[in-house]
Amino acid sequence: MLNSKHILLIIGGGIAAYKSLDLIRKLRERGASVTPVLTRAGSEFVTPLSVSALAGTEVHSDLFDLTKEAEMGHIQLSRSADLLVVAPGTADLMAKMAHGRADDLASTLLLATGTPVLIAPSMNVRMWDNPATQRNVATLKADGIRFVGPNEGDMACGEYGPGRMAEPLEIVAAIEAQFGDGPLAGKRLLVTSGPTHEPIDPVRYIANRSSGAQGTAIAAALVKLGAEVVFVTGPADVAPPMGVEVVKVQSALEMQKAVEAALPVDAGVFAAAVADWRVASSSESKIKKKNGKLPVLEFAENPDILAQVSQMDVGRPVLVVGFAAETDDVLANATAKRKRKGCDWIVANDVSPATGIMGGSENDVTLISESRSEDWPRMGKQAVADRLALKIAEALAV
Ligand code: CTP
Numbered sequence: 017m018l019n020s021k022h023i024l025l026i027i028g029g030g031i032a033a034y035k036s037l038d039l040i041r042k043l044r045e046r047g048a049s050v051t052p053v054l055t056r057a058g059s060e061f062v063t064p065l066s067v068s069a070l071a072g073t074e075v076h077s078d079l080f081d082l083t084k085e086a087e088m089g090h091i092q093l094s095r096s097a098d099l100l101v102v103a104p105g106t107a108d109l110m111a112k113m114a115h116g117r118a119d120d121l122a123s124t125l126l127l128a129t130g131t132p133v134l135i136a137p138s139m140n141v142r143m144w145d146n147p148a149t150q151r152n153v154a155t156l157k158a159d160g161i162r163f164v165g166p167n168e169g170d171m172a173c174g175e176y177g178p179g180r181m182a183e184p185l186e187i188v189a190a191i192e193a194q195f196g197d198g199p200l201a202g203k204r205l206l207v208t209s210g211p212t213h214e215p216i217d218p219v220r221y222i223a224n225r226s227s228g229a230q231g232t233a234i235a236a237a238l239v240k241l242g243a244e245v246v247f248v249t250g251p252a253d254v255a256p257p258m259g260v261e262v263v264k265v266q267s268a269l270e271m272q273k274a275v276e277a278a279l280p281v282d283a284g285v286f287a288a289a290v291a292d293w294r295v296a297s298s299s300e301s302k303i304k305k306k307n308g309k310l311p312v313l314e315f316a317e318n319p320d321i322l323a324q325v326s327q328m329d330v331g332r333p334v335l336v337v338g339f340a341a342e343t344d345d346v347l348a349n350a351t352a353k354r355k356r357k358g359c360d361w362i363v364a365n366d367v368s369p370a371t372g373i374m375g376g377s378e379n380d381v382t383l384i385s386e387s388r389s390e391d392w393p394r395m396g397k398q399a400v401a402d403r404l405a406l407k408i409a410e411a412l413a414v
Contacts, residue, residue: 029057141177198242210252228252
């Protein structure tokens with residue numbers, strides 16, 4: 017909830033300005049008051065009348081409005097807010113902010129404030145990718161400005177890529193997180209991530225190609241929504257995210273112990289690529305070559321950690337989410353896997369080498385529950401994580 021929080025919302029000139037109308041409604045539903053500032057370009061996309069009707073207050077747009085200067089002043093306007101939100105954050109507004117320009121009301125407010133600022137960028141993919149914009153983003157981030165989005169997808173201009181403004185609910189979640197009051201505040205979640213290493217002897221092991229990128233992104237997304245996260249990770253390529261309790265493990269058996277120790281949790285997300293088998297009796301000392309005689313490795317099955325937690329009689333998490341990494345018949349195999357293991361949702365993905373997903377930066381998933389399956393467009397692993405985290409927050413809220 018955002019009870020009695022005061023948001024100053026700067027609406028820049030982008031096609032996504034229409035989403036800011038919904039954002040105002042959602043913020044007010046959660047108890048926030050919204051003071052809208054509409055740039056001149058913004059008023060080409062939404063009318064001051066619709067903005068003020070939804071905000072329930074007048075719209076500010078003119079820097080040199082003497083009556084308002086006498087009544088309140090632009091400096092006061094920005095200082096009385098708990099948070100400044102720029103949505104849509106256009107390339108032009110971000111450039112002005114990065115360079116400290118103040119040639120209209122919006123840029124003057126942003127320069128004059130000491131209040132935290134959150135930007136929801138929105139622009140054409142080439143404008144976003146342009147080195148000038150990326151330099152400005154880096155400058156603003158270094159200045160402590162927070163970002164939500166942009167998302168990747170089809171754009172109003174007909175192109176595809178990053179640049180779409182985050183959805184109003186995502187912006188609301190980022191605002192709540194800014195106040196330390198995300199939708200997952202007070203919830204404890206467990207995330208498993210990365211591969212496991214199954215020892216053959218002290219120097220050799222059996223592993224898989226998981227980088228840990230998807231699990232790491234999910235843990236980060238849950239933290240952003242205010243959750244307390246226990247992050248049980250195998251030896252991954254990527255560093256654990258900020259703000260989680262990290263438990264590092266090597267083998268499936270160690271991961272099982274760490275998961276048991278982390279319980280109880282409100283929800284568990286099992287993104288680790290756990291080895292199905294281990295060497296039954298790994299050697300205490302290094303196995304030596306023996307004149308062409310090849311070693312024979314005997315395997316034992318590892319415990320299925322996801323199935324074990326899903327099937328707990330007492331203290332089962334309210335929501336258990338598994339992953340299904342498949343190379344054939346992805347949907348059918350994942351649907352069967354969800355039932356067999358007993359988890360609530362399964363995130364199915366095709367890890368055939370041609371997809372470039374295993375170890376890559378993108379994912380193409382279908383979220384399967386008992387009653388439905390949702391096919392998500394291919395997107396970055398962080399975007400998958402953000403979307404999944406929001407879904408988890410919704411599920412835990414009921
Ligand atoms: N998993 C687990 N413990 C295991 C094996 C898998 O917790 N010993 C979890 C993974 O973290 C993932 C899900 O189970 O959430 C599915 O993993 P996957 O490797 O796709 O399934 P398997 O059980 O290995 O099934 P199969 O080998 O038949 O595809």
